[in-house]
Amino acid sequence: MAKHGRRTHERVQTQPAVFHPSNTVPMLGHVMVGPSIPSAPIPASPTSSINTVEATSYHQSHSQTLTFGGQGTRPGKFQFPSSVTVSDQGEIIVADRWNKRIQVFTLQGTFVHQFPTVVPGGGQAMEPSDVAIDGQGNLWVVGEAEQAEFAVQYTKQGRAVTKIDLQKTGKVRGVAVDSRRNHILMTQTTGDWDNLHGEVMVFRPDGTLVRIVGKKNALASLVLRQQRMKHPWYITVDGEGNVYVSDCGNPCIHGYSGDGQFLFQFGGSGECQLQGPMGVCTDRAGNIIVVNSRNSRVEMFDKTGRFLKHITTEMTQPCAVATATQGQLVVTDLRDHTIHVM
Template sequence: MTIDTSKDQNGATVEVGENAFRYRVSTKWPSLPSDLDLVEVTAVATDSQDQVYVFNRGKHPVAIFSPEGEFIESWGEEVFARAHGITIGSDDTVYCVDDLDHTVKQFSTDGQLLMTLGTSGLYSDTGATSVDYRNIQRAGPPFNFPTNLAISPSGDLYITDGYGNARIHRFSADGKLLLSWGEPGDGHGQFQIPHGIAIDRNENVYVADRENSRIQIFTADGQYKDEWNDVARPCEVFIGDDSNVYVAELGFRAGMWSGTHPPIPNATGGRMSIFNLRGELQSRWGGGKTPCAPGDFFAPHDVWVDSHGDVYVSEVTMSAGGNRGLVSPNCHSLQKFIHQSKKVPQ
């Protein structure tokens, strides 16, 4: 099966990015069966075969597709309160973060439940009883609306917690809590929605500190090292096999909290940015000026890069404003960007 690429109004192939990070925008990806409605895609990940796991808020929460976009199967029906984050380990173990259930579940690739972290429906006492981080009064134990998970090279699990907490929790592979750090605020080691997380080969921890519009970097033991500020409400951070850092940024035109405002007039909307490990910007695209156009974004929420360097970006299009008419109901919630090194028919 050939992956179609998007054309602009003049019939030219749409490309995004710059330098070594140029991509062709895929269109008609994935190919959805008539009875499969994803509603909105909160997260996306690929396994060792580059099969794509699409975590969504429809009736079939984990929908699996071939790299070409052909539907394979789905699972997770009636298992989740609300889909949020998904991560697949090198052994193809699938981790799904359910923010409204306050749990993280580990599955086999065919959907068999292997382990649950947290207690279903039970949230820790931080003062917050909703996803509004501004109600947090103190840091607490796992979990209060957790958001995402990353796996370190040594196999430990790091979880961002999240909307109703301000902590990073480190677990052993078998689910034992080893360490937690963080508290509400905007200082070093403090968070306002620790939303996304990634671990590099040296076990440094990169945290997308969303409402502080920064990425904080820590040692494996939670010691503050550095932060990057050239980001706009980052939702997820992913470190590829190329050791570059891919950041999905929500921006300031979607999902704004009641009573909050952009930092400057005409602040950027949703976009994708790629940095090297020194925090130097390598490529960037989007910005939300035409949010439903191929290659642009309304509400980027997650990013994953497969073994071929292709980039998948999911968006919470409906809950960030589509349900209030800010964008068309047909606006994309998942896009695939094909690395320029691939030959694609024109």
């Protein structure tokens, strides 16, 4: 794969797309409401170069959804925006997977800066699959380099602080931070495509392994086998320390307590059936928001997994999702390589 030239921390003078939701836009929990997982393994990233700075493109729909981005290599563009998170300061942080970088924007879609996802110690470029923020405002990014997989901690300005070496699996990972316990949680999938097994690895920031949730056990009962994760990707931790994992191989959402005890799973049938569940997050009320990728939906469940309602059904291939402190919902779209703020 050709090496990409990059500019780090480039700033773009853009005109923010300011939108003003009307008083008639309803609130679900704390999420402002506007009006698939790929069926095959993720293809190899295209070879391209990051060119000169380009202003972020955006448009504002009549349903009070702000959309910005589009496919490309220039700042403000994306190639497979695989993950998104939002800081307490309202910064949208996007893992731009095939461009091997993190990009940062305001909630109005204005480009702020970018940095390459380089692994400390060797300078390898890493394709990021997920990003999360810890209690100190640092970023944890999981991804794959040419011959290895890592979790790397960066400052928000892009300086690599430390890394955790991970097992080479060749499959995407998710990452979340339990700020109450100061733990870093990562999903891991092993095995071939006909016999996948998923786990959640729980680490301290120094790389010490605390526990493995869902560890494979040949003697496990049939009930436990039915509850097991098959191909987990995204993961989130709510305000009470509970953990939710989207399993695109099962497909369902698994819920665990903060100490790794299985609580429940949902999404297998009925109106709330999940097909290709991907991004997952929670709002301030504890509701669970899930990207139902193959159905092109973003849906809301309560903290017990009971279906509440469809948030949006108007995206082509939604992928990752995050909530902002002011109630906005931020969703990435893989087909259009865009970010939607609702």
